[in-house]
Amino acid sequence: MMQQVVLCDADNTLWDTDSVYAKAQEALLSRVEAILDIRNLAHGRLDFVRRYDQALAAKHHLHFRYPPIMLVFGLADGLRGGSPDVAARAALTGHRNSDAISIPLAEQIVADYVGARDKTPGLLPGVEEGLKLAQRRGLGVYMLTEGRIEKQRKIIEIHGLGWAFESVLEVTKTVTQFRRLRERFASASVTVIGDQPDRDIEPALSAGCSAVLIPSRFRPAWHISDSWESATYVASDFSDAIAWITKMPAAI
Template structure:
């Protein structure tokens, strides 16, 4: 029987990018509060920042790749009274804040990007899952919408190079997954990832088997129905690879 080919997301599937973002977002909020003298009593500081982040991402044509200076300005507006949707709409329209200069916002955005360059730790069971895939003869490819050089750096840092066949930097659309599926035909192609809208849904429409490995952070636009789209919802990455191996061997879906 032909072994499947695993296409695997990287951020928050193999390594803990969420913690890196959380640290950077918390630090940015701390700095802005001090700068604006607007100390607040927020019950969930990370969730507060992410409401503004998601408001921007849901409106900007670059989605989550919008310029970070926009987040700085939106948060400055938020700390002085604007709701996330209003702040995001104004910032994307080119609004200049009365509370922080553009040059200072750009400096804080650069500091924010510097914190995001921190290399993330591997998530639990990732090495076990990669070893199992290798033992089972299941080739594994990383597919990412992030920068390929950053992904290579993380893979090298964690000594994972010999577990991964190659890295594909793609836009995760149905057509791109169809190309990959044709490339590996007649092997069954399985997409493993944490985000329903970017990893699961387009791969499923392209005819791939799909395995959702839920991450701690789920954007608001992914909070309805995502798990139902996947062929299997795994507990973690190791469980995902075990399901892939068993699924092919048995020739039918796991319960």
């Protein structure tokens, strides 16, 4: 019987999904700039794309899963001076301010963008070391994913980490779901590891789990926000997270 269970977020906790997205988004911006012949963004290019991306996600019922063709047209408006809000509204209603990008061309851009986004992300620092330590100490490690189970299994396989996980669990990260997992492993201590305070840490704590935050490495280390403080422990990387868990009492 496992005494210590670790429920582990995948994107930006185990592997660097953020870098893959960043590259794909910057390439998308370059494509749109080239077509419009507008190149006025020397700095903050990624930030620019993400403002339009977030404006679309905020307005679309599929949130960040909105059809990416909207981002193509949103960025085109943005490069011509439209605010994220206005550009997102125009993209959502199918209102296009220019014919510079035809629908077939936009679809081609989207195909390349989606291909770039699907590249296999690299492992984050300390992940292999941490997983080996977890195995040596007999921790039961489960990977959590919100609805991309096949893709995540494939990334595990490509990195040769099949040995490291008891299984991959598809969950929505709500208090209810974490509570269900807490009950499933009732005789063990259960710790959630993740990079997002609102998605990983807070619901896990509310469900009676411990929660270790590994802050996104793109955030400066000195910028400790209030929401970090709720985490049971803030780790410097994945192996630090596992090392901390191995020092916890085996059962609560």
